[in-house]
Amino acid sequence: MTESRTLYGYFRSSAAYRVRIALNHKGLDYTQAPVSLVKGEQQAPDYLALNPQGLVPALSDNGVLLTQSLAICEYLDEAYPDTPRLLPAEPVARARVRAIAQAIACEIHPLNNLRVLNYLKQELGVDEEARNGWYRHWVELGFAALERTLANSAGPYCFGETVTLADVCLVPQLFNARRFSVDLTPYPRLVAVGEVLERLPAFAAAHPSRQPDAPPA
Ligand SMILES: N[C@@H](CCC(=O)N[C@@H](CS)C(=O)NCC(=O)O)C(=O)O
Numbered sequence: 001m002t003e004s005r006t007l008y009g010y011f012r013s014s015a016a017y018r019v020r021i022a023l024n025h026k027g028l029d030y031t032q033a034p035v036s037l038v039k040g041e042q043q044a045p046d047y048l049a050l051n052p053q054g055l056v057p058a059l060s061d062n063g064v065l066l067t068q069s070l071a072i073c074e075y076l077d078e079a080y081p082d083t084p085r086l087l088p089a090e091p092v093a094r095a096r097v098r099a100i101a102q103a104i105a106c107e108i109h110p111l112n113n114l115r116v117l118n119y120l121k122q123e124l125g126v127d128e129e130a131r132n133g134w135y136r137h138w139v140e141l142g143f144a145a146l147e148r149t150l151a152n153s154a155g156p157y158c159f160g161e162t163v164t165l166a167d168v169c170l171v172p173q174l175f176n177a178r179r180f181s182v183d184l185t186p187y188p189r190l191v192a193v194g195e196v197l198e199r200l201p202a203f204a205a206a207h208p209s210r211q212p213d214a215p216p217a
Contacts, residue, residue: 005030008050008058010037011211012179014109014172015069016057020206021168022073026083030059034213037114055113070105073165086165097159100149100166104173108142112176135180143177146170147187156196163200171197175208 007023007030009016023030035041035056042054051058051067059066061079066072077086088094110116112135120126120134153159158166174194177184184191197203208214 003029004060004062006033006060007031008033008035008047008060009056009211010035010042011208011214013037013056014176015055015105017172017175017206017208018069018105018168019057019059019072020211021171021203022076022086022165024202024205025086025163025168025200026076026080028076028080028083032212034211036213070101070165070169073168084163086163086168088159088162088164093159097164097166100146100158101164101169103142103146103149104166104169108138108173109176111138112180132180136182139173139177139180139182140186143182143184143187143190147189150189150193156193158193163197163202167193167197167203170194171203 005023005028007016007019009019009032011034035047037056041047042051042056047058048054050060050065053067055067057067057069057072059072061075066075073086076083087097117131117135120131121128126134150158155161157163158170170190171194174184174190198207204210209217
């Protein structure tokens with residue numbers, strides 16, 4: 001059977017960036033269907049029919065529609081067990097990797113999502129400087145804890161010597177932090193791990209600047 005896989009995403013979406021990394025790392029081919037967040041296409045009826053949450057990414061995998069980046073990554077791990085695994089088999093290691101991934105995806109990222117920043121601006125009248133302060137605050141709080149967590153992990157990556165779901169989440173969050181001018185000097189371990197990861201082909205190819213909907217350089 002010919003495989004067909006479509007990723008609905010946006011070049012700068014860190015959640016879509018996670019899924020691009022996972023697909024690349026696993027060597028799974030996909031085409032991209034860009035959903036422009038700046039044009040509000042995530043709220044268009046045809047996209048809401050795919051993902052009622054109005055968030056990217058969504059992945060169509062051989063006709064099966066999936067949402068939520070962590071759920072998608074875990075699905076890929078389970079549905080394609082012969083590809084490089086993102087979660088360790090051992091339960092404690094698995095829980096530790098999930099904890100790092102969720103510290104980013106469930107604690108840092110949701111507070112800084114576009115719709116949250118828009119709500120601060122449009123409903124609460126928060127100005128740009130304060131919004132950027134809000135953004136940085138939550139990244140700094142999360143990164144400070146992560147920096148301490150990673151001090152105990154041995155290896156070039158977030159958790160040991162193989163790429164895991166934690167790494168899939170870290171690199172997009174670092175990209176976002178730089179975009180919002182977060183000072184990363186207090187997090188040398190995160191930056192060092194990020195530099196190693198960003199050089200890996202699967203991560204490099206997933207970079208926002210290399211996506212079909214990215215503006216020309
Ligand atoms: N927990 C979701 C988060 C998805 C998410 O927040 N996506 C953002 C882009 S990174 C989005 O679509 N935002 C649109 C909006 O805020 O209107 C996941 O991991 O997939």
